[in-house]
Amino acid sequence: MSFITRTLKPAASLARTTRLATRLYASEATGTSAGKLIVNFALPHAALMKGTEVNQVDMSAVSGDLGVLADHVPTIEQLKPGVIDFISDSGSQKYFVSGGFAIMNPNSVLNINAVEAFKLEDIDPQAVAANLSESQRLATSAKDNVTKEAAAIEVELYESLQSALSGKAK
Numbered sequence: 456m457s458f459i460t461r462t463l464k465p466a467a468s469l470a471r472t473t474r475l476a477t478r479l480y481a482s483e484a485t486g487t488s489a490g491k492l493i494v495n496f497a498l499p500h501a502a503l504m505k506g507t508e509v510n511q512v513d514m515s516a517v518s519g520d521l522g523v524l525a526d527h528v529p530t531i532e533q534l535k536p537g538v539i540d541f542i543s544d545s546g547s548q549k550y551f552v553s554g555g556f557a558i559m560n561p562n563s564v565l566n567i568n569a570v571e572a573f574k575l576e577d578i579d580p581q582a583v584a585a586n587l588s589e590s591q592r593l594a595t596s597a598k599d600n601v602t603k604e605a606a607a608i609e610v611e612l613y614e615s616l617q618s619a620l621s622g623k624a625k
Contacts, residue, residue, distance in 0.1 A: 490525045493564045494541065496550075498572055503550070504541070512565060513540040514557060525563040532557045536615040538575060539567065549575040551619055553612060580620045587613035 494512060496504035512523045515537030534555045541548045555569030590613055594606035 491563070492523060492525045492527075493562075494567065495564065496539075496541075496567045496569075496572070498569055503572060507541075507543075509541050509543040511542040512557075512567075513542070514538075514567075516557065521557075523557075523559060523565055527559050527563070527565075529561045530557075530559045532559075534567075534569065536612045538619045539572075549619075551575050551578060551616055575619060578616065578620060580617070583613055583616050583620060587617060 491508040491510065492512060494504050494507045494509055495502070496507075510524070514521050514523070514532075515535050516532035517535050518532060521532060534552055534557055536553050537551070539550050539552055541550075550572045551574075552567075552569040553571045555567060555572075558566045558568075560566070587610065590606050590609035594603060594610050597603040597606055
């Protein structure tokens with residue numbers, strides 16, 4: 456018997472008798488009351504929502520736009536500047552965030568952490584337009600790269616905010 460045959464024969468019989476891997480599936484979700492999503496929405500200086508029940512949350516993540524319902528698959532998303540829309544039976548609350556993270560837990564609890572968040576209705580569209588113009592001016596006329604990059608970030612933020620205020624974004 457050759458060396459290869461002696462080596463491979465035991466390995467082949469082992470593969471037939473031993474299960475090497477098992478495919479695992481997610482367990483059934485443990486639902487909340489009436490299929491509601493529980494939201495905790497926090498800033499460094501305040502908790503805007505704590506244990507608030509909503510039907511759905513729509514937000515913009517780096518990976519794309521995301522709508523979250525109860526029993527959503529667990530995920531961690533980096534938020535990009537945009538609107539977070541909290542939809543409940545009593546209506547909709549929209550906040551503009553400059554970025555942050557959303558963590559969906561298996562028990563239908565969504566934790567959102569952001570550095571800044573403002574109710575969309577409290578933002579002045581004229582101030583946004585003026586700040587956007589100033590940021591665009593700085594981005595084109597800045598002499599050093601640090602100022603240019605900071606202005607480019609501001610332009611992205613103000614464009615996103617202006618789009619949200621004009622109703623083009625959710």
